[in-house]
Amino acid sequence: MPSYKERRLWNQDMETLSRDALRALQLERLKKQVVYNYENSAFYKRKFEQGGAKPEDIQSFEDFAHIPIMTKDEHRRAQEASTEEHGNPYALLACAPREKIIRINSTSGTTGIPTLYTLTRHDVDIVNEMHARKYWRAGIRPGDVMLQALSLSMFTGGLPLSQGIMHMGACVVPVGIEGGTKRVLDFVRLTSPVAIIATPSFGQYLIEKCPELSGKTAADLGLRWFFCAGEPGGGNPEVRNMLAQGFGAKVFDHTGGGHAFHGISCDEPPEQFSGMHLVSEDHCLLELVDPNTKKPVPIEDGAVGEMVFTFLDWEGGPFMRYALGDMLQVFTKPCPCGMPGIRFKITGRADDMLIVKGVNVYPEAIKSALLKFAPQVTGLFRILLDEPGPLVNPPLRIRVEYGEGVTEQDLPALERKIATYFKEEVRVAPEFEWVPPESLPREMKKTQYIEIKGASV
Ligand SMILES: [Zn+2]
Numbered sequence: 001m002p003s004y005k006e007r008r009l010w011n012q013d014m015e016t017l018s019r020d021a022l023r024a025l026q027l028e029r030l031k032k033q034v035v036y037n038y039e040n041s042a043f044y045k046r047k048f049e050q051g052g053a054k055p056e057d058i059q060s061f062e063d064f065a066h067i068p069i070m071t072k073d074e075h076r077r078a079q080e081a082s083t084e085e086h087g088n089p090y091a092l093l094a095c096a097p098r099e100k101i102i103r104i105n106s107t108s109g110t111t112g113i114p115t116l117y118t119l120t121r122h123d124v125d126i127v128n129e130m131h132a133r134k135y136w137r138a139g140i141r142p143g144d145v146m147l148q149a150l151s152l153s154m155f156t157g158g159l160p161l162s163q164g165i166m167h168m169g170a171c172v173v174p175v176g177i178e179g180g181t182k183r184v185l186d187f188v189r190l191t192s193p194v195a196i197i198a199t200p201s202f203g204q205y206l207i208e209k210c211p212e213l214s215g216k217t218a219a220d221l222g223l224r225w226f227f228c229a230g231e232p233g234g235g236n237p238e239v240r241n242m243l244a245q246g247f248g249a250k251v252f253d254h255t256g257g258g259h260a261f262h263g264i265s266c267d268e269p270p271e272q273f274s275g276m277h278l279v280s281e282d283h284c285l286l287e288l289v290d291p292n293t294k295k296p297v298p299i300e301d302g303a304v305g306e307m308v309f310t311f312l313d314w315e316g317g318p319f320m321r322y323a324l325g326d327m328l329q330v331f332t333k334p335c336p337c338g339m340p341g342i343r344f345k346i347t348g349r350a351d352d353m354l355i356v357k358g359v360n361v362y363p364e365a366i367k368s369a370l371l372k373f374a375p376q377v378t379g380l381f382r383i384l385l386d387e388p389g390p391l392v393n394p395p396l397r398i399r400v401e402y403g404e405g406v407t408e409q410d411l412p413a414l415e416r417k418i419a420t421y422f423k424e425e426v427r428v429a430p431e432f433e434w435v436p437p438e439s440l441p442r443e444m445k446k447t448q449y450i451e452i453k454g455a456s457v
Pocket of ligand 1 (some may be wrong): 265266267277335336337338339
């Protein structure tokens with residue numbers, strides 16, 4: 001009999017469910033969830049009233065799409081109201097009694113007041129299950145040591161993720177990023193991990209700094225897996241190639257912190273990257289909406305929209321039609337790897353969207369375009385704005401780092417090539433400002449691509 005370690009999937013039954021069976025399960029769970037939210041939270045009750053519906057009116061996904069979207073701003077306002085009415089910021093949105101809440105997380109984000117949500121033991125078990133599904137698919141098994149080099153703070157990729165790794169029986173070293181690069185490298189030496197979880201920017205930084213800080217190259221660290229998280233770069237073929245070569249490791253992009261939306265890419269060559277498999281559809285209903293009008297966008301192959309999620313079979317703070325601000329592109333065609341279900345790419349933050357002469361531009365698209373010209377550029381850049389977006393008074397100004405070995409004499413020709421590419425592929429004609437290699441700050445956490453004049457970053 002094969003050992004359990006040879007199983008391809010963590011949860012064979014759930015992860016291979018047919019589309020029809022999965023949709024039926026989602027609908028059954030959705031109907032229960034809306035009744036539960038309505039009965040246990042004044043906030044969600046009000047949402048139903050705004051949509052002119054009662055929970056029993058929700059008999060289909062189409063019925064459900066009439067409930068108004070919940071935004072992050074609304075979440076913050078509800079937290080303020082909750083503090084006034086109940087003495088704490090989460091009571092209004094929580095659906096479970098206080099003694100059942102065992103964890104409070106914050107949605108990831110770099111701006112504004114953190115938005116909180118609450119989990120019961122049941123919810124924490126689901127989150128652990130999702131982490132297990134992801135790492136198991138990627139080939140991690142009990143006995144493997146994984147170095148967790150993301151932020152360990154309230155960011156949901158921190159401790160919840162470490163807990164998920166323990167849940168599947170692998171070994172986590174939650175070193176975090178707060179102690180700096182040297183400490184991360186010290187723990188690579190001390191614990192011999194086979195995998196690292198980090199932002200792609202930190203990966204790039206490690207490749208650059210490793211020889212100086214540890215006397216060896218990143219490829220000599222012995223890492224066989226690089227798991228990208230925390231920012232969208234892992235979806236970029238050039239970034240994946242750079243990490244794969246730099247570390248001599250398989251590169252997986254994955255997402256999902258302490259909540260119910262979880263995805264991981266499959267083991268394809270970096271240039272064939274076709275998105276992450278959504279592994280948590282039994283606990284998360286995904287919808288897409290237009291970021292401006294919030295009208296539904298049908299989930300079809302190649303569709304792009306702002307992600308809206310609803311937690312299913314969830315107790316603590318079950319989000320309902322929550323638009324967290326991530327822009328997704330979805331793929332419904334079968335994946336060459338044979339796994340069923342939706343795949344997606346995170347194409348940017350709805351907040352980061354810029355509009356230049358009527359064209360929507362995301363920093364991630366600029367990064368992808370620039371990386372086509374690596375190593376003549378390092379891929380690091382800043383978008384320089386006079387005032388906050390989304391509307392940009394043209395031209396769009398971009399500060400770009402040229403690569404090692406490029407001279408000032410080479411720049412005009414390089415700029416012409418890049419400008420032509422931008423015009424054709426990104427559909428904007430930026431004004432470039434060139435700076436030498438290593439002049440832009442390397443971020444260990446989330447990279448801020450936009451610099452607003454006069455604003456301290
Ligand atoms: Zn696949």
